[in-house]
Amino acid sequence: MMNRHVRLARRPIGKLRSADLELVETPIPDPGPGEVLIRNTWLSIDPSIRIRLADTTPNGYLPPLQPGDELSGLALGTVVASRSPEFAIGDLVSHTLGYREYAIVGTQAQTIGGYGAPARIDAGQLPIQWFLGPLGSAGLTAYVGLFEILELTTTDVLWVSSAAGAVGALAAQLAKLRGTTVLGSVGSPEKVAYLRDELGIPAFDYHDGPLPKSLAALAPRGIDAYFDNVGGDHLTAALDALRPSGRIALCGAIAGYDDSAVPGPPNLFTMVSKGLRMRGFRAGSFTHLEDSMRREVSGYLADGRLIHRESVFDGIESAIAALLAMLSGATVGKTLCRLDT
Amino acid sequence: MMNRHVRLARRPIGKLRSADLELVETPIPDPGPGEVLIRNTWLSIDPSIRIRLADTTPNGYLPPLQPGDELSGLALGTVVASRSPEFAIGDLVSHTLGYREYAIVGTQAQTIGGYGAPARIDAGQLPIQWFLGPLGSAGLTAYVGLFEILELTTTDVLWVSSAAGAVGALAAQLAKLRGTTVLGSVGSPEKVAYLRDELGIPAFDYHDGPLPKSLAALAPRGIDAYFDNVGGDHLTAALDALRPSGRIALCGAIAGYDDSAVPGPPNLFTMVSKGLRMRGFRAGSFTHLEDSMRREVSGYLADGRLIHRESVFDGIESAIAALLAMLSGATVGKTLCRLDT
Known part of the structure; x- marks a missing residue:
């Protein structure tokens, strides 16, 4: 089985262009001890990844990506293979290895914007992608x-x-x-x-x-x-x-x-x-406030007082276009890439 | 009787120069109702006056001085004539009309850096000029x-x-x-x-x-x-x-x-x-903390644990030189101009 993912093709100069990124295909590796294999269903398309495409990043930030490196970002997915006692097949999780169809995630996953290890999501009746947006x-x-x-x-x-x-x-x-x-x-x-x-x-x-x-x-x-x-x-x-x-x-x-x-x-x-x-x-840095945020925001969403709009792009082959559209201001609300169709 | 004071002669370009300022002499006016006449004894020479010599000042700051305007700044002096029930002849006061030998100050005096109306100083046995420095x-x-x-x-x-x-x-x-x-x-x-x-x-x-x-x-x-x-x-x-x-x-x-x-x-x-x-x-904006500051700092000064150094210039005729020296980094500690000799 093959995995498609987005990587940095060349260092962008000025405005990010389509040719600065590329979609590549590689075999899906097997999870090692303590790792899980996740089939991603929703990718969060956020402006902050642009920071890591420059040749230097601000002091205190994650290091720059090098040409050939995979992009990363917040994502939701389903565990399809597990060698971790903490996660079972079928678990719905959020994690930080977006911009790809399949992700191998360890419990010591890379930290993105303060978010780290994968977390199980209990979405109940709510649209799962809200956990990348208003509830995430x-x-x-x-x-x-x-x-x-x-x-x-x-x-x-x-x-x-x-x-x-x-x-x-x-x-x-x-x-x-x-x-x-x-x-x-x-x-x-x-x-x-x-x-x-x-x-x-x-x-x-x-x-x-x-x-x-x-x-x-x-x-x-x-x-x-x-x-x-x-x-x-x-x-x-x-x-x-x-x-x-x-x-x-x-x-x-x-x-x-x-x-x-x-x-x-x-x-x-x-x-x-x-x-x-x-x-x-x-x-x-404030994940301890996530529960109180979710209580308040889900209440507003439930009674229609908070309007949430999404700009959804379909398929990993649209992830680059989604990022370019979002960075250029062409999208409204939360920009997402949906992979489960 | 004449009063010597410092005013802006011309708008400085770049580094402040001696010829941008001038010492002028005018008659001492009589205090009006509610006003006092103060003979200044110590002038505080602070970098912030430089801000008001530019043609624009930062949003929220005092307006720029115009050529011909008198400089102002924190000062200490003795009341020598009073038409205010709040102040008697001989009172030692701090106020905001420095850069001059005599000042007419109303109870609604101009605010400098948050300091406003004149305040009586009880210096006790302490050097009075400390109330412009470590105790001011x-x-x-x-x-x-x-x-x-x-x-x-x-x-x-x-x-x-x-x-x-x-x-x-x-x-x-x-x-x-x-x-x-x-x-x-x-x-x-x-x-x-x-x-x-x-x-x-x-x-x-x-x-x-x-x-x-x-x-x-x-x-x-x-x-x-x-x-x-x-x-x-x-x-x-x-x-x-x-x-x-x-x-x-x-x-x-x-x-x-x-x-x-x-x-x-x-x-x-x-x-x-x-x-x-x-x-x-x-x-x-924090004058409510002045008492607790004075308690702590005067304790340190009294037992010698806090070292206070002054760069003192004598006479109003040295006020311009004092300001230039302080701005160019030639002075150490608190820069003062002493007028009582």
Whole structure:
């Protein structure tokens, strides 16, 4: 039996292109002692993998992939062979060896964004792929960013960037459901309409003019908190728009993923003049909050107060296209690759 | 009677030069209702005034001075005429209208760095000028930065930049007295010797090679906390040297004061990968901690465990030279201008 998987063909320069990645086929190995063989059913397509395609990665991050290396990422699958006492054939698990049809996973699996060893999933009646989205890493990222990092209150005005994305759309809605005033920024008129008409969240397209002007139109008295998925000029604009004692949660910086030479905000000193706080985080450091996140989010999903949208690509042969589409802003909500059809 | 004071002669370009400022003489006005006339005895010479000499100031900061405007800054003086029921002739007060021999101060005085209306000082047997230094704004800045912003513990390794300066030397010593491992960076071999031999704090001269290398020599396993008085390349080096969950207190950014176009750190994303926290502050927002700071610091000063050094310039005619010397790194400890001789 053969396994198809995505690997880095050559180091991308600037915007990631299709030819930078390749789909290859190799025999499926047998699991060794303590390992399981997983048939992947859902792959999470996240912007963060772009970071590891550059020739250097930020201090503290996973090392860069080398040409020929397999891509990895969060995934769901079914155990089809097990040499581990912890997992039986048929178990549904989440793990970190995505971008492939079959994965050999040990209990000491590689850590991605703080997530490590495979974990059994009890999905009940819920769509299993939600455990990569609102009930998984995306949900925990939004939840932690809002309530642990920003310590959001009902009197805050919050700006969420990339607000139609997997994390952004959850963050914007969760904040609103908790009573906070929220505005979002997105990259297309369609996404503005989605935010405004479907999620009930005022939003602007960042292409539509200078960010300070767009922000001022929706938050004339400034903002108290910023959930950053973008970095670059968005972070600069947030520093200027924040009121004294404002807070920033640094979650991602997609603006810089194609170009590691993006300078930091030139106005960082406003943090001194306004007494601002900024904190970076990864959901994987807060897995102890996963249960409370799942209780709250699944309640909202069940009664329809939280809208979750997916952009689903079918088959491992579409995984590269899915990644390119997501990075270029062409997808809405959680981007997934489905392998079980 | 005439009053000599320092004003902005022309907008500085790059490094501040003597001819950018001028000493002028005007008649001393009479205090109006609610105002007092203060004869200044000590002027605090602080780097932050440089920020207001540029043509724009950071969002949230005081507006820029215009050519012809008087400089201001923290000062101590004696009330020599009063039309306020709150102050009597002979009262010793701190206020924010420095850079001049006589000041007319209302109870609604201009706020400098969070400090506002004049405050009566009870110096007892202590040197009065300590209330501009270790028992005043410099002491509170060090204290707040260490214990409120960085939440320093005894297991931390702390880097203090500009560690021979008014705030830095206090911060480095206070941290050490509380049991934290401290290292400092300074701008000359003499200052390295001062830190090492007189304060007992390992230090390096930032001119002596790449910052990451100098830091690694004194903190081979990285740092947990960074007290930033410099910004620029120092902040970039700190982001790389910080261990996971590390903290940064942004206090000042003297590297950028001569050139407002200094970009932010290009490696800000390490805050995400390492879960770092950064917080800007000004002591003036924490005056409720002044009493506890004074209790602790005056104890250390009394028993000789805290060494306080001053660079004193005499007479208002030396105020411009004092500011230039301090900004160029030629002074050690607290820079003061003494007017009572």
